[in-house]
Amino acid sequence: MMLVLSASCLAWAAPLEEIRQILREKSLKPPAESQLxxxxxxxxxxxxxxIDNYARYFESDEYHSPMSRRESWVGIGADLVEQDGKFFLAVYHGGAAELAGIADHSRLIEIDGKSVAHVDVESIADSLKGMEGTSVSLFVEQPGGRMSRFQVEREMFSPLDVEPITPGVHQVLRIRRFVGGLTKSALLATLDFLGRESRAATGARSDVLIIDLRDAGGGDLYEAFDVAGLFLPQGAILGTMCRRADDNREIRSTDGEKFTMPMALLVGPDTASAAEVFAGTLQQYGRAKLIGQRTFGKCVTQTDVHLSDGSVLRYTNAEVRLPDGTSCSGVGLQPDRDVRDAELRDLTWLVSEADALL
Structure with a gap:
């Protein structure tokens, strides 16, 4: 969850002329001089x-690169997700919430006996925070409808770049963000470990791969391309970066280790940007079936520029076209198997659907 400061919260003067010049020369769609x-x-x-719906300005002390991995933090080991006025917990593997027994994508009903209905997301997030060793009481509706109360102790937690979870007969790998230089290597290491574990148990390598992208809001686009290339032959077009003045660049799959097992990707309205490009590329080649709901619809990429005073401007610098030349911007990706809201939150059910589809 990203909290955006209002304009009145800027602590010092921004380098306006520098910002105007960058947008004038580099943004995907040049703004009118009157807007600047x-x-x-x-x-x-x-x-x-x-000017640009995805543009942001960060003062130097509040900036954190979206391409970097998420560091350790104290908390309940879950992200707060808002959907249609309801709040859900995206639970991290190995975090305090999971260890307490809370199922992933449980709906949050109460915090310490107080209803979260009609409470703003920032206040709810603050209520979930606390010092290490303190606890919080959470009343939730778990996938499937069961109402349960849990006592969760806040603790230090370091998330995995690729989370292995086992909700049913198949292993699921969850990717929440494509992190430059990390996600591909983490996925390879995880697949290698699971392959060795499977061979030791059954004498055969797992023949199905399910990747959960329901909470994947983007990340490093080139890392997403690199991961997609693991499942496509060398030379396959992964996408095209389209900048201003017909400055288009095709991205192709490189050589190296390739995986050929059937794949299913779990997607939903929060699947966006680099994650959408990854999913759309594999769907168009027939390498993966998409299960879930239509994705967010953001096939554009942003870049961050450090300004002379240490602040940072983020702006849209390119549109990404999928292998067939289309863009998902504004329309999203249509799954091969569409599901209802309750089904989208039930990972065990989704895995059973993936098993039937593959």
């Missing part, structure tokens, strides 16, 4: 969003 001239310290964040 209208920007001021008081309305910068608002005007940036009017």
């Amino acid at each position: 001239a209208a920007m001021s310290d008081e309305n910068l964040l608002q005007k940036l969003r009017e």
Whole structure:
């Protein structure tokens, strides 16, 4: 979850002329001069969003690269997800919430006996935070409808880049973000470990791969391309980066280790950006079946520029086209198997559907 500061919260003057020049020369869709001239310290964040819906401005002390891995933190080991006014817990493998028995994508009903209905997301997030060793009481509706109360002790937690989970007969690998230089190597190491474990138990390598992208909001686009290339032959077009003035660049699969097992990708409305490109590429080649709901619809990429005063401007610099030349922007990806809301939150059910589809 990203909390965006309002324009009135800027602590010092932004380098406006520097920002104007970058947007004028580099943004995917050049803004009108009148839009650039209208920007001021008081309305910068608002005007940036009017020019580019994905543009952001960060003061130096609040910036964290979206391409870097998530560091350790103290908490319940779950992300808070808001959908249609309801709140759900995206539970991390090995975190405090999972160890307490909370199922992934459980709906949050109460925190310490207080209802979360009609409470804003920032206040709910604050209620879940606390010092290491303190506990919080959570009343949730688990996938399938069962209402349960759990006492969760907050603890230090380091998330995995690729989370192995076993909700049924098949192993599922969850990717929440494509991290440059890390996700591909983590996936290879995980597949190698699971392959050795499977051979030791059954004498055969697992013949199905299910990747959970329901909470994958993006990350490093080139890392997503590299991971997709693990499942496609050398030279296959993975996508095309389209910048201004017909500056288009095809991205192709490289050589190296390839995997040929049947694949299913679990997707939903929160699957976006690099994760959508990864899923769309494999779907178009027939390498993976998509199960879930239509994805977010963001096939554009942003870049972060460090400004002279240490602050950072993020802006859209390219559109990504899938192998067939189309873009998912504004439309998302249509799954091969569409499911209802309750089914989308039930990982065990989704795995059974993947098993039947593959």
